[in-house]
Amino acid sequence: MELDDRPDLAQRLKDAIPAATLIAMRPSASGGPDEILVVERSSRLAFAGGMIAFPGGRVEAADGVLAQRLAPGLPPAEASARVAALRETFEETGLLCGLRGDADFSELARARAELLAGAEFAALLADRGWALDPAALMPFARWCPPAEIVLARRFDARFYLVQAPAGAPVSPDRTENAASFWASAGALIEDAEGGRLKILGPTRATLMRLAMGRGFADARASALEFPVREILPVVRSEGDERWAGVPPGHGYPDVDFRLR
Template sequence: MTSPRTDDAEGIPAATVIVFRDAPSGGPPEILMTIRSRELVFAGGMAVFPGGRVDPSDYELGAMIGGPLDPEEAAHQIAVVRETLEETGLVIGLAGEIDSDKARRARSYLLQTGDLATVLDHFGWELDLDQLTPFARWFPKNERLTRLFDTRFYIADLGTGAVEIEADLAENTHLFWTSAQAALDAAERGDIKVIFPTRRNLERLAQFGSFSAAKEQAERIPVRTIMPFTEEREGTKWLRIDEDLGYPITAEALETVMRG
């Protein structure tokens, strides 16, 4: 069995998902974002994508399922499925007889048990991790943060997006659908706050006119661990990332960077 990494120096294993849906009025696709509770130590009050740390039960289930994924990667994808159901009530990465009523009951059952495997057994569902496409991996080990997460990002598509969502209110206060560009515009106005990785990912997402375009780029550019670094140019310090990972903007003046 693959054991979870828990040493903060190595980074807390985490996973997050960017859920796409078709915009109801046409135009660029929308993505699901959530506002984290201000009470949380890491990224409190920030707009982020659904997700969280990888739990021991995710590793246990990842080791059990077999298939082409190595157990650690499987555990991260399972964490995405579990966290998304917990935080939003949204079912992704699962297959079976699924409707809005069963999704509500599954979420309640998951919140009681904390274990996705028991949910699968109870509802007769199966994992369908092909619904998730690896998109990025961020590990800001060079920065001084209150929590150091090694986070894998995935993308998934809802199509029409005719689903019910509801914030869990424990870690999140608000869920909303928005285009990537609209989220960036809201951040510029000060309506929402976004940390450095979220802003860079929104800029990358704003390039795509459809989920298929985002998936094509994600499959074409191999996922490498992104470790932001500081660089000084002409008396100004910048926080930077490498330039060959699909991101249109790779630097931000350090004085404007929001951290967790």
């Protein structure tokens, strides 16, 4: 969604960093609910250090340049966010989704090493003749920062669904992330409730929404039933703590999370 005709939202998001997140899903080998790729953020990071999140990050100017070539029919901010979600996930985990055709896993690993060393994403794609399809990503949610809370970093984060390539290996970048792994939404929530994991608030809420189904098909149906509108969290206070909840109409269950 663009903001040209939404001055109220544009004002709210004027200091928010555009960001994109990828919810990559694959069938479980055990036949259970689909697994989802998540990362454990480095404990050294100022933002959400040590917490579980979906791979993703801020939208860079170069993402917009590449997006103009790959998806000229999409609004610029939407196209840029999709490219950023693909790039950030590749950088953080080694998983490259939305690739037209196949690529050898060893060549993907070399390309990722180049990206981590500072190569331009568009250049390494062009050098190998690889083409990305941003249409492979399905919009799932858009989380906007609470207006009532002063945050060190405010993100306007778009979440996308995608089916992961079969058998693709993943590994953490060891800079922003200490680990990357696959798990079902239910298992991640259970580990969080048992104190074994700490999960970023919007990530936890989204996992609870995903856990209402069994996999990608159900998640896609939910996305179709609830077209993406900006999620403006509802904030409430309990003593010295503040909590944010998801308003109705977005397909999420009744869930809230503590603001840090």
